[in-house]
Amino acid sequence: MKKALALILALVMVLTLAACGGSSTDSEAQTPADEGDKTVKIGVLVSDVSGEEALGFRAYYEDYIAKNYNVTFTYTEQLEDAAAEKAAIEKFAAQGYDAILSLAASDRATQIETCEANGLYYAVVSGMLDDAQFEQYKGNEHFVGQIGPSMDTEYEAGYAMGQYFAQQGVKTVGIYGAFIPNPMHVYRTAGVLAGLGCTYGGASDKDGIAGQLFGDQGVDMSKVACGDIQIVGYFQGFGDTTFDELFAIIGQQPDAFLSVGMATTFFADSLNGANIPYSDIDSFTSGNAANMADGTLTYLAGKYSSSIGPIFAATLNAVNGNPIRDAEGNAISISQSYLVATDSATFDSIFNGDKGDSPIFSKDVLDTVIGAVSYDDFVKLVESK
């Protein structure tokens, strides 16, 4: 009896799903906004919900942009994999959203295809597709584009950090590889090694080092060869032994501790307390301002919170029928570099210039590219900041 009931219910559900699934076409999901009088609904895909950078971005969209434009932002919960990203997009489509801004990167190709299938505009925020992927999707009508650091930029950010400390004359360093094999962290770490003047498995170039790091899923210290600088310890990830690894490095009193991400979130107190100069690639936040003013944070390459303003403007334009495309009609693709601060004065000038009601990409600035605007003018604005 019970089995039969379960089977009947399951069949009813399945048939209902099947019937409803075929009851309308995908194009019905598209609900273009009438310029000016309809609130534009934007869904934001996120894979990091607690990092300083992620919180800064969210505050800019929700506390500044949403108050100055007729737009709402809805954030997803932490998306763990490609299936979760796709399901999130489909839910936004089911709820009549107009566009998706993506800070999640498990499978951007599927994200684009899902948005295209559901008539949602899509943009990559603070990141870039792989070159081959961009070539494949750049002509898609609903792909607005991408603005953020490319993998080349990530490598260069790491390289500049390593080079800075080498030029400062450090002799011993510890390195934190963050979440390798995350590609972003792989390229940054490759850059740090090259910037310090080290080779890895005999390679000294970007692709040579990064390729091996992907294969090794981390830095194999036996493959590192440096000149005058000694790497006293390397670790990555975050788990039960992370602080043991950190304290093992701190115990050797290195001249500097170089991190390619998240050190200011995880290790700031320990490093400040041990009086060890450290660096990170993160963002310009109040926490990092304190670490640089009162602690031993000596080098920060970071994004500022409103750096994600232009991609919002481009997306809003697309929703309102003014898509920005290049001369060939393709989606925009602009690499955004990191800003670097090595002292409090520089940090504060960047941080204070991008706070609360007076962000770098303020409403006044964004308004210059909202509406009908040429690709060249848009690029000029992004690259001017």
Next chain:
Amino acid sequence: MDNEAILRKYKLRQKLINILPVAALAVLFTILVVTVQAKGYRLDMYLKIVFNEGVVLAVVATGAVFIYTLGSFDISLGASTLFSATMGVMTYNATGSLALMILVIFGAAVGCSLLSSVLASVFHIPVFVTTVAMMSVLSAIAAQIITTNGGAVGGISIPSALVKPLDNMGFKIAALAVFWLVCFFVFSFTKIGRRQKFLGGNPVCAQLTGIQVNKYAIIAFVMAGLGVGLGAFLTLVYTPSVTATTAGSIGMNIVVAIVFGGMPISGGPRSRIYAALVGGFSYILLNNILKLLIDSNIGYGVSQIVSAVFFLAVVYVTGLNYRSQMLPR
């Protein structure tokens, strides 16, 4: 109270508790439909999303019921799904053959499952221990393959056009139905299911009657492996890419699904083959309802907390059925 009255009361309570998971599924389904319509969202799309989210869990968990019936516990099924999908993608990218890809996915899934079983039998260690080890090993191997071959993209993939024709409700419903019916037949109409329940309920007694533990353990792991293989393939059909985090939550969700479906984790005679199907979809429905009702701006994790409370409540209610002076029937 005489024995007959006790028996009547017991049977009534057992009936009510046994019907609870199915009733809960119906209630949750109704709540979702009402909520989606009240909010003015597209019901057809929402139902499709729920089905897509639930189908892989339902398939893998249905296979896993055979293992759980024995009183064993396999925590490596998520990692097996990831590993099988990874091997499938690598095979397709090397050969260009969809048939070979499917064959490798199922081969890898059944192979992983059997390895867990054989290791447990040979070394006489609890299955749970071997599956913990397998989870670590399979995740590490898959991550190594994915990151080595995925490079800057962070994942490996097959052309989406290859599986797009299969990414529809008809195919997925058919796949789920066929697999479920096979499992239903094996579990309910052959001696395999009966003997596995016996083994799960009282292994010493079962062995004394001549039932071979290893034989039925291997059959259970083969069935679970088939579920993992189908789950891995359906995962690729939905998103044709694999990253190191793919299927990461399946391992624990299977436990939740089976409990939601009204089956005891300890297995034995109260094991039910439909528990995974009912519980899997109930769990997905509950998650979606909570996400619809709870404002995402309230804070991350609120829906998980509510879900956990619900889970404990279900365990308590279904547990009433086990705390009885009567033998299970």
